[in-house]
Amino acid sequence: MNNDLISVNNLSVEFDYQENFLAKKQKIHAVQNINIKIKKGSFFGLVGESGSGKTTLGRAILGANKISSGNVIFHDDNKDFDLTKISKQELKEYRKKAQLIFQDPYAALSPRMTVRDIIAEPLEVMKITKSKEETDERVREIASKCRLNLEHLRRFPHAFSGGQRQRISIARALVSSPKFIVADESVAALDVSIQADILNLLKSLRKELNLTYLFISHDLSVVAHVCDVVAVMYLGHIVEIASSKELFKNPKHSYTKALLSSIPSIDPEKQSKAIELTGEIPSAMNPPSGCVFRTRCPNPTHDCKEGNIEMGLIEVTPNHWVDQCCVNCK
């Protein structure tokens, strides 16, 4: 039996870019050569700085971005969806199974619709329920699962706080009974006290509804707490994958190390000794040749500096994969 829900094979996503209408057409390599497998029922974390391609990868897996090469396969119970060859009809079916929770709960909800209508909309668009009664019943069921007060269903979003709004967007994503959820920075806009609440909700819903998550975030401490497996992205490439405990205890890639050392400590006496990366993330239009990290690597080998080393993940300990170039850099 196949335990993977999603397998991504050699996936690349490129965008066309033209500075002005006279300029030469260029390609932006947003995501390059990604191989990941997401196990059923797992909480798969994706971290990296802005511009590293996290969101593009998430959208490509949902079929919301064109795939330039490689493929994404969604293994349903008795059917595989290959997103590169999917037909329109199949894509509609796929949308019921894979859903997205957005970052900003203030922008994601229409101010002119009641909470009930917001949550019911996917059911009506996807024609999942037959009658209004059935829709209402389903909305009430999912709203109570997301710990929304049922009396609030008739209100408009402006009456709710950030945490409650995020619960509404979660309810909307879950109403079509999906199996796979992409949570794109879903707690980034929330205060810490509410953030913990939403994370606990996502965790409990996973068990209750057999969900699999792709959890995209730039906050490592949050990822460490909820995710089973974490992939670190840099400039369109995955540079390290490991279970979250292993990654935090034993980071191998110098980028992961720098990220971890940058998390500020709550103890004022433990002044942080952040490994400072010099410079900024290079432009995706003109990425460095060979190892993409070499322009910021604190300790590149001679070959790496010259851009002679190809990227590619190797397994250093069981289930801990690191980019081969940077295994040897300190």
Added chain:
Amino acid sequence: MEELLKIKNLDVKFDTDEGRITAVENVSLSVNQGEVLGIVGESGSGKSVTAKAIMQLNPGNTIYNEDAEIIIDGENVIKFTSKEDLKKIRGGKVSMIFQEPMASFAPAIKIGDQMVEQLLLHKNIKKEEAKSISLDMLTRVGITDTEKRFNQYAFELSGGMRQRAMIAMALSTMPKLLLADEPTTALDVTIQAQVLKLMKDIIKEYKMGVIFITHDLAVIAQTADQIAVMYLGCIVEKGPVNEILKNPKHPYTKGLIAALPDVNNLDAPLKPIPGNIPSPLERPSNCVFRTRCPNPTHECKEGKTPMGLIEVKPGHWVDKCCVNCG
């Protein structure tokens, strides 16, 4: 150390269509020269409104109470009305760094021109001199290729660089007091570490007083000397950063610390603070925290205990109502 800023009994209210909203109530605090005061709290707790009151940047429907005092250099700046006076606190003695650097630069004016303009407004200097000060400041904040950046627009810089340019601009007039409103929230962790280190160095060098507003306790722990915790417009606990974080007395402070994911113990469950922050229109009477307090006393629950800070240890102040709650 010399006292730079003193706020006494500040109330801020807003007149809205739905009624008069209390945003800040009875806030008193002070900042010494060379000292960083961190203000933490959830969104809607009145952190930014307090800071903006110092520069009188709150919108037109704001009402300050008559007996409020914001003293800078012996002058009560909250009573300032003339343009000349306001200039002293807006960019002169006080500067502000905002959360979203893209929104704080004018999009259609070159960064250099914006820096020079504000220097010319506040200092009696020539244009060339202003330019050389600006270029020097940009170098100080770690921007390379300053001549080129000077002639670029805000959208041409990356997020981290924009925030650094913002800091350079805020510091170029050498303010005595810097208000930093969530300066690193929009940044990635690696850039955040860079910006925090830069700010610390500059604060030390120029001996400024700083009010650092954030909702991230870990950032406060790394930068501040003093800390004030705000909830629904009131300061509920304040004191030295080490004391407050290691020995919190108020249930809200305890809750905020417990809600942070702990990187050293990944199996620990996440503990949210139960309940939601009440809408300012339904502000609880007396102790504002009672609707979310895990262990309110009977009298507090009824809303009978007034708020007010008492000193539990030298320098450590806690709201008197909640000292006894679990």
